[in-house]
Amino acid sequence: MASSKVYLFDEIAKHNKTNDCWLIISGKFTPFGFPSSPSSMNCVIKSQLNYPGELTSEVYDVTSFMDDHPGGGEVLLSSTGKDATNDFEDVGHSDDARGMMGKYVIGEVDITTVPTKRLYVAPGLGGTSSKDDKSEFLIKILQLIVPLLILGLALAARTYTKKE
Numbered sequence: 001m002a003s004s005k006v007y008l009f010d011e012i013a014k015h016n017k018t019n020d021c022w023l024i025i026s027g028k029f030t031p032f033g034f035p036s037s038p039s040s041m042n043c044v045i046k047s048q049l050n051y052p053g054e055l056t057s058e059v060y061d062v063t064s065f066m067d068d069h070p071g072g073g074e075v076l077l078s079s080t081g082k083d084a085t086n087d088f089e090d091v092g093h094s095d096d097a098r099g100m101m102g103k104y105v106i107g108e109v110d111i112t113t114v115p116t117k118r119l120y121v122a123p124g125l126g127g128t129s130s131k132d133d134k135s136e137f138l139i140k141i142l143q144l145i146v147p148l149l150i151l152g153l154a155l156a157a158r159t160y161t162k163k164e
């Protein structure tokens with residue numbers, strides 16, 4: 001696949017019609033040091049991301065497959081204009097389906113041109129800003145001071161009324 005054509009994302013996204021449908025699906029993880037990846041590697045792309053190697057996203061022209069796709073043509077259309085890897089994996093496609101993909105490959109995508117979604121960072125996992133930290137600290141101090149103030153006022157009122 002070294003000599004395959006490399007497409008830009010914008011170019012691929014234009015092919016989003018029933019009679020002209022292209023998909024981007026991450027297909028092949030090639031670990032460094034291996035001439036080619038074992039086929040089982042294709043199924044474990046996500047867990048392999050920390051392993052040194054190269055993850056290729058391939059471009060599939062599925063126009064001729066629209067009518068024959070067991071999941072229907074509509075789902076294929078709805079997966080255009082983005083990285084469709086998650087859509088493809090979520091369905092849990094069989095090995096047969098994966099084997100068929102080779103028929104439709106037309107090249108690779110330049111992954112630097114694929115828009116990435118901003119990742120959600122859970123609070124407390126380094127995602128809070130120092131501004132958030134400050135207001136949290138302020139709330140804790142207030143939670144401590146307010147009851148003490150009320151107690152102080154109550155005591156003051158009591159001593160004051162006793163004297164009278």
Ligand code: HEM
Pocket residue numbers: 023060062069070071072075076079084087088091092093094095096097098100101104
């Ligand atoms: C080149 C790409 C694709 C090929 C060759 C392909 C092939 C197949 C095949 C052979 C099946 C039958 C079930 C199986 O063997 O797993 C299937 C089912 C299905 N596919 Fe795809 N598919 C592709 C892309 C997609 C994409 C991008 C989606 C987007 C969500 C999708 C959604 C579905 C759905 C919903 C089913 C039906 C599952 C069911 O009802 O059991 N497919 N596909």
